[in-house]
Amino acid sequence: MVSFAQALSQNQLDLRRGRTETLQVNLGLLCNQVCKHCHLGAGPHRREVMDLDTMRQVADYAVRGGFSVVDITGGAPEMNPHLPELIRRCTEAAPRVMLRSNLTLLTGGGRGHLLELLRERRVAIVASFPSLSPSQVEAQRGAGVFEGSLRGLRLLNQIGWGRPGSGLELDLVVNPAGAFLPPQQEAAQRRFRGELRRRWGVTFDHLFTLANAPLGRFRDWLLSSGNYDGYLDKLAHGFNPCAVQGLMCRSLVSVAWDGCLYDCDFNLAAGIPLGGQRVHVSQMPGPPPEGAAIAVSEHCYTCTAGSGFT
Template sequence: MSETVQDLALGSKGVLKQNPSASSSKGAEAVLYGRSRLADPQQQLADLAAVDLSQTPQQGNFAQRLAVHQWQTLQPSKLEIFQINLGKLCNMTCSHCHVDAGPTRIVENMDRSTIYACLQALDQTEAHTVDITGGAPELNPHFRYLVDQCVARGKHVIDRCNLTVLLLPRMQDLPKWLAARGVEIVCSLPHYKQESTDTQRGDGTFEKSIIALQRLNAAGYGQGDSQRQLVLVTNPVGACLAKNNPCIEKEWKTGLQENCGITFDRLIALNNMPISRYLEWLETSGNLQAYMERLVNAFNPSTIAGLMCRNTLSISWDGRIFDCDFNQMLDLEAQQLDGHRPHIRDFNPALLAQREIVTGHHCFGCTAGAGSSCSGAIV
């Protein structure tokens, strides 16, 4: 990689904030990896299991909640989306990041042989979409190879972009490069106003994000072209649920157009998952109990059929297979069916179709309210 860790770091602009609901501009050393007990996924699962949910329906047991609505087990539907996580290297350290990504995560990045195995597996399916994520997936040295190979196979490709990565020296041509291949760009932007965005993602992030969005607009993105789709993703600041409605999207479009001259195609709002850095904030701020109760009490049975774990496979940087990106970050691998945990190099679509999806307390994050998935609201 041509950028060093120092090149990737945002310095004083892009420093992790410890409290997503605070307006202070002071950074905090709240990155989990190597610095927190919650760097261990097993500890995260234990902390979630320790939350007293006895006063909520089915005492906060997700499997029992499913059973009440005639879902004795949660099984996959037709596989439509291959989600490939290229690694944890990122030029940012955002406070809500469930991946615990950052500039020093240089080890956990997918190599060329694993990417080749992903492509071989993809060829055995009828999946129509390849969803490429990270970290900042663009920092993986094989990112462009993967995109080209997927496009050559006629797949719809999604690049989950943090926007600021487009300002790095070797990324200057990326907006036009992606546009030429019809890649959909799904971008993180907590809010269309500066304060909320910088609070969650670091001082100076909003300004950098606007510059990146302007470059994407200049490349033809966000103009209503189905081959140049620009989607913005927002996560709530604080311990509340995402708001999904047409009025919010209209407000965003008006705000960005009038204040920044930016246009985009669609807004999706995701619930913050109670894992990784956000879980740490919930604990240190005293919000974990209330937030988990909020998720459980907002359970919506109408979301079950459309859960992303049912039509998606999530592939980790080292080739392990998971039911979803969130399970991947909690190290909850897909169900063992043949004596071994499933790996992309031993891909068996028929066997995987028989698995039972692994669930836990965190799954209430996807079923609360209108639901939350990588594509936004479920219902």
């Protein structure tokens, strides 16, 4: 297998930033689930959580950077007690704010105020819903998660998310339950739309299919199951030069729970900082400049396999 950098140069490609439109904020590695594919190794045992000072610095950066989108992720962002303040600040700073959710916390008891804030501020919810098969979902995310996720989707639909004309966007994220690539996005969206409506009366706006990055807990599983080399070969074999232009790292900057910046959430997981040196969000005058080089490694094949990563 050739390195990702070699694959780029063999195709006369140079991976550099375009205009950075999205600020992705990782609120920490604390999560109520222990997903086997998690590239960050998030879980209930993790203590890395963004504190209020850092969060305020991130919100200041969202204003200073003039970002079009703020994408809030984790871990489970709902487990960070300061999330409502970040939502308030970011919805004032950026026209679009997205919250990534595993569905089982957002809609649990005691989240009514958060849901009301998200509804009032028109925050898009991007929800993990990896499969229509309960056994695949639970093999990946743990026992009881399928039913919990369905309950979450139904509640979000009741409030208005994913319902036409509500202005409340609900998107689903599908990723494979193993060492194989995800289904073609449009076909999967058609199938999920039909089956979720038919079986459970659930509706949504868009569906995104994503490959699993060979990092963190998923990398550990690939190695222990003897799938690592085959999976890396598969990702590399699927290298699509046309996907490079649209890679998320060209238009996104990711800030970790401790305020340090990365080209993307996968580089964050791999510990490869933005521009090769640790920079704190408070030190950044604005978005990373257009034309800046993007740090790459073998996991970058995740985003160039097939039609690419959204």
